[in-house]
Amino acid sequence: MTVQMRLSGDPEEIEVMVQVLAVVFQLDGSGLLHTNQGAAGVRCYLTARIPSKHERSERATPDLNQ
Template structure:
């Protein structure tokens, strides 16, 4: 996905998107050509139930 805006706006967008999606990307900001602001590129995916930082309990291993 491409996010575009001011650096502060992109920071907020990433935080909001990270609540729902697992995000991957370099975090690099590029100057927009022909318009104000900057842009960045991220890959977003919906995490499945196994994409957790907490260990699974025995009943969750099914």
């Protein structure tokens, strides 16, 4: 099962949320933060997938500091 996610908010809060989501999901995406137009904060786009048993020990999160 795979879903596309858009996170929007304060950059520091997004970084914390990505770390929390990475506990459960395998996350893919560019990790780029985009400035919101017409609203405060930034946004990023991620793909989340429930990892298989053998993938659970190899967690990787997108680097949001690029």
